[in-house]
Amino acid sequence: xxxxxxxxxxxxxxxxxxxxxxxxxxxxxxxxxxxxxxxxxxxxxxxxxxxxxxxxxxxxxxxxxxxxxxxxxxxxxxxxxxxxxxxxxxxxxxxxxxxxxxxxxxxxxxxxxxxxxxxxxxxxxxxxxxxxxxxxxxxxxxxxxxxxxxxxxxxxxxxxxxxxxxxxxxxxxxxxxxxxxxxxxxxxxxxxxxxxxxxxxxxxxxxxxxxxxxxxxxxxxxxxxxx
Amino acid sequence: xxxxxxxxxxxxxxxxxxxxxxxxxxxxxxxxxxxxxxxxxxxxxxxxxxxxxxxxxxxxxxxxxxxxxxxxxxxxxxxxxxxxxxxxxxxxxxxxxxxxxxxxxxxxxxxxxxxxxxxxxxxxxxxxxxxxxxxxxxxxxxxxxxxxxxxxxxxxxxxxxxxxxxxxxxxxxxxxxxxxxxxxxxxxxxxxxxxxxxxxxxxxxxxxxxxxxxxxxxxxxxx
Numbered sequence: 001x002x003x004x005x006x007x008x009x010x011x012x013x014x015x016x017x018x019x020x021x022x023x024x025x026x027x028x029x030x031x032x033x034x035x036x037x038x039x040x041x042x043x044x045x046x047x048x049x050x051x052x053x054x055x056x057x058x059x060x061x062x063x064x065x066x067x068x069x070x071x072x073x074x075x076x077x078x079x080x081x082x083x084x085x086x087x088x089x090x091x092x093x094x095x096x097x098x099x100x101x102x103x104x105x106x107x108x109x110x111x112x113x114x115x116x117x118x119x120x121x122x123x124x125x126x127x128x129x130x131x132x133x134x135x136x137x138x139x140x141x142x143x144x145x146x147x148x149x150x151x152x153x154x155x156x157x158x159x160x161x162x163x164x165x166x167x168x169x170x171x172x173x174x175x176x177x178x179x180x181x182x183x184x185x186x187x188x189x190x191x192x193x194x195x196x197x198x199x200x201x202x203x204x205x206x207x208x209x210x211x212x213x214x215x216x217x218x219x220x221x222x223x224x225x226x227x
Numbered sequence: 228x229x230x231x232x233x234x235x236x237x238x239x240x241x242x243x244x245x246x247x248x249x250x251x252x253x254x255x256x257x258x259x260x261x262x263x264x265x266x267x268x269x270x271x272x273x274x275x276x277x278x279x280x281x282x283x284x285x286x287x288x289x290x291x292x293x294x295x296x297x298x299x300x301x302x303x304x305x306x307x308x309x310x311x312x313x314x315x316x317x318x319x320x321x322x323x324x325x326x327x328x329x330x331x332x333x334x335x336x337x338x339x340x341x342x343x344x345x346x347x348x349x350x351x352x353x354x355x356x357x358x359x360x361x362x363x364x365x366x367x368x369x370x371x372x373x374x375x376x377x378x379x380x381x382x383x384x385x386x387x388x389x390x391x392x393x394x395x396x397x398x399x400x401x402x403x404x405x406x407x408x409x410x411x412x413x414x415x416x417x418x419x420x421x422x423x424x425x426x427x428x429x430x431x432x433x434x435x436x437x438x439x440x441x442x443x444x445x446x447x448x449x450x
Contacts, residue, residue: 153377160370161361171357171374174350175381178343178389205392212380220373223294 003101006094010102015109024110028074032118035066040125056129060188063122064180067115067143074114075107075151076168079159091225100156100221104214107148115144131193139190142206143183149210150175153217156224182206231435240428247274247422257412261330268326269415274422275319276386278430282312283351285434287379290372300442302368305375306358307437313351315430320344331396340390340397347385350378 018024039062043049082090090099119140130136154172161167186202230236251270259266286308293301323341324334335341357374361367390397411419 157357157370157374157377160366161357167357167360170353174346174353175378177346177349178385182389201392205389209384212384216377216380220376223369224373 003095003098006098007101007105010094010098011105014102014106018110024074024077025114028070028114029117031073032066032070032114033121036121036125050127056191057188059126059129060191061184064143064184064187067118068147068176068180070114070118071111071144071147071151072168072172074110075148076155076158076165078103078107078152079155087225096222096225097218099225100152100217104149104152104217107152108145111144111148112141115140130191132190132196135190135196136187139183139187142203146179146206146210147176149213150179153213156221160224179206179209231439236428237432240425240432243421243425244429247418247425250418251422254414254418256415265326265329268322270418270422272319272322272326273419274426275315275322277423278426279312279315279319281427282308282315282430282434283379283382286312287376290375293368293372299368302372303441304438305372307441308434309351309354309375310437311430311434316348316351320348336396338397339393339395343385343389347382350382354378
């Protein structure tokens with residue numbers, strides 16, 4: 001109960017800080033919109049591409065790559081913006097589990113919001129070919145949640161190891177590649193309007209990855225923060 | 228930790244490996260379509276992964292112990308086990324690729340098992356890069372121990388769970404029968420199981436040698 005109470009307070013503080021500055025949110029939103037726009041212009045250099053066979057595949061893969069880099073950028077900030085003395089202050093008043101849990105929940109909320117907005121922007125610019133819209137939406141939510149849990153833990157490690165972006169990418173990409181492959185597969189079947197029950201197994205694997213990552217971060221974070 | 232200085236298990240390992248190399252090439256194997264004599268690769272390919280798995284497991288065990296104890300030796304064992312494991316990882320990949328050239332037609336045929344093996348390899352390369360990125364020794368030991376524990380279950384998911392869910396050509400995955408199920412004769416088992424034990428011992432031996440070298444280096448550097 002104590003843990004939940006602390007997590008609640010820390011989460012409220014994260015949201016309040018973000019609400020005051022809107023730095024991560026606006027920054028990543030601008031990042032997404034400009035990437036989508038660049039892709040839109042680049043695609044229009046080849047007239048008739050929308051009618052071609054591979055359009056749906058490119059549409060899907062491109063969306064996930066945009067979300068991937070957006071979430072790396074958004075979540076890398078979560079531990080970088082904390083300076084040493086503030087972290088020290090947290091550790092005197094809250095348990096490490098509460099800190100990592102609140103960060104994870106906050107990043108999950110942020111990424112869900114951002115990826116839904118990204119989907120809207122993306123559909124505005126690109127001709128929408130999704131067959132099963134609600135299922136695709138659900139896959140996007142599941143994907144952003146998985147990205148947040150994985151990247152939160154990795155950014156905690158990277159922040160301890162000198163705070164550079166290269167390390168964040170190197171550490172997280174091997175972990176995230178299988179997730180991306182799964183997501184591309186499920187979302188492609190949602191686009192093609194495949195029977196929903198056929199993708200339950202893949203959702204179960206995503207859920208299992210989330211559970212594993214959250215359990216590992218809860219166990220390992222207490223060892224990570226103490227210096 | 229006394230047993231790493233003893234000789235009996237190393238002799239046993241060498242004998243087993245010599246036996247499996249001779250028996251692996253000379254014993255009869257069942258004549259199967261497509262596979263033919265390439266089935267002998269199972270004596271050399273699968274034990275590499277077993278050996279890798281063992282040393283990575285030992286490495287995670289000592290990473291956990293490092294977090295509990297903070298002793299430098301535990302960190303040294305963890306890193307040297309990963310170093311040894313990576314050698315066996317590469318050997319496993321290469322022996323698999325050579326076999327795939329004959330059985331599947333290509334060295335690399337975009338098979339899920341091969342792809343996830345490559346990704347898991349990146350995972351452990353990232354571990355080595357992470358170690359190089361941190362200068363302070365205790366901090367390096369702690370953070371890399373955490374990453375090692377984080378990476379191990381993901382490696383298991385990549386190598387053993389994800390390929391089983393998709394259509395892989397690799398035996399044992401995606402509905403393909405494993406060697407053990409239908410094709411393995413008792414004569415093959417008599418070679419394969421000693422090969423597992425033999426190569427696991429060899430991997431442990433290499434890891435302990437590297438660990439002992441590191442201990443000596445530490446003693447010389449510490450004045």
